[in-house]
Amino acid sequence: MSGAFGYAVAILLAAAALRRLPVEVSRWRAQRRSRPLGRRGAAGPAGTGRRTGGRARLMLRRALDEAVVPCSESQAVVVWAAAAAVATFAGLVVASGAGAAAGAAAGLLGPAAALWAARRRRARLVVEALPGFLERVARSLRAGVSTARALEEAAPPDGPLAADLSGVVADVRAGRPLPEALDRWRERQPLAEVNLAAAALSIGASAGGRRAPAVDGVAATLRENRAAGAEVASLAQQGRLSGLLIALLPLGFLALSASVDGASVGVLYRSAVGVFCLVAGLALNAVAFVWMHRITRLR
Numbered sequence: 294m295s296g297a298f299g300y301a302v303a304i305l306l307a308a309a310a311l312r313r314l315p316v317e318v319s320r321w322r323a324q325r326r327s328r329p330l331g332r333r334g335a336a337g338p339a340g341t342g343r344r345t346g347g348r349a350r351l352m353l354r355r356a357l358d359e360a361v362v363p364c365s366e367s368q369a370v371v372v373w374a375a376a377a378a379v380a381t382f383a384g385l386v387v388a389s390g391a392g393a394a395a396g397a398a399a400g401l402l403g404p405a406a407a408l409w410a411a412r413r414r415r416a417r418l419v420v421e422a423l424p425g426f427l428e429r430v431a432r433s434l435r436a437g438v439s440t441a442r443a444l445e446e447a448a449p450p451d452g453p454l455a456a457d458l459s460g461v462v463a464d465v466r467a468g469r470p471l472p473e474a475l476d477r478w479r480e481r482q483p484l485a486e487v488n489l490a491a492a493a494l495s496i497g498a499s500a501g502g503r504r505a506p507a508v509d510g511v512a513a514t515l516r517e518n519r520a521a522g523a524e525v526a527s528l529a530q531q532g533r534l535s536g537l538l539i540a541l542l543p544l545g546f547l548a549l550s551a552s553v554d555g556a557s558v559g560v561l562y563r564s565a566v567g568v569f570c571l572v573a574g575l576a577l578n579a580v581a582f583v584w585m586h587r588i589t590r591l592r
């Protein structure tokens with residue numbers, strides 16, 4: 294009962310913290326902007342701390358962009374710290390000092406692992422939106438508009454593809470030729486699907502002729518490839534779910550045992566042999582999960 298009560302208290306505290314989080318982040322950012330320039334720019338003699346912080350901030354920004362997480366770096370850090378604090382408190386309630394250490398590790402590594410797992414989400418969303426976008430471009434081309442105008446009309450209202458196309462449109466408005474703007478899009482988004490779509494649009498813009506059938510053909514090809522990939526993913530999903538279940542089942546059983554009777558799992562962190570068994574079990578569990586993930590990974 295004490296473990297269940299601790300979980301309930303931890304969940305309530307986490308909900309309260311996350312509800313208050315946006316207000317506190319906005320207040321902190323407003324106070325930071327209002328600081329004098331001298332205090333804001335204070336750093337070490339060689340500026341090493343600023344360079345290191347800027348590099349870490351840039352890496353976090355890239356990871357958030359690749360995962361399409363709609364928040365700033367400061368908000369992500371605050372949420373990360375809140376998750377670590379809540380997990381530490383829950384572990385402390387369940388299994389005292391060792392539980393607090395395990396909770397802190399889970400709170401620190403969990404958000405990072407989730408961000409790493411979603412690192413290809415932006416590319417996936419771009420690929421999913423390309424066939425519909427190209428079909429709309431083909432309809433506009435049949436109506437007699439130019440390729441640049443068709444790109445503006447067919448661009449989705451939001452999403453990663455909309456951001457990419459806004460860069461293409463901005464380059465065209467700045468005076469760049471459309472093929473050069475599309476080449477810059479290929480460089481920013483090095484995907485085979487983007488390369489194929491940009492090639493079809495560039496050829497139609499530079500060589501003339503019947504542009505709509507070529508764009509329609511590329512859209513049909515991308516849609517067929519996506520359907521084939523979805524079928525392969527559905528066939529591999531059973532193996533991926535089995536690997537996830539194998540990895541989570543021991544952890545779930547351990548958490549359930551700790552919540553029902555904390556003394557029953559005390560041997561795992563109160564003796565050297567227990568700590569060794571716990572670390573070895575977690576390591577083997579992680580190796581099994583990575584192995585299953587690599588076996589069922591789609592290339």
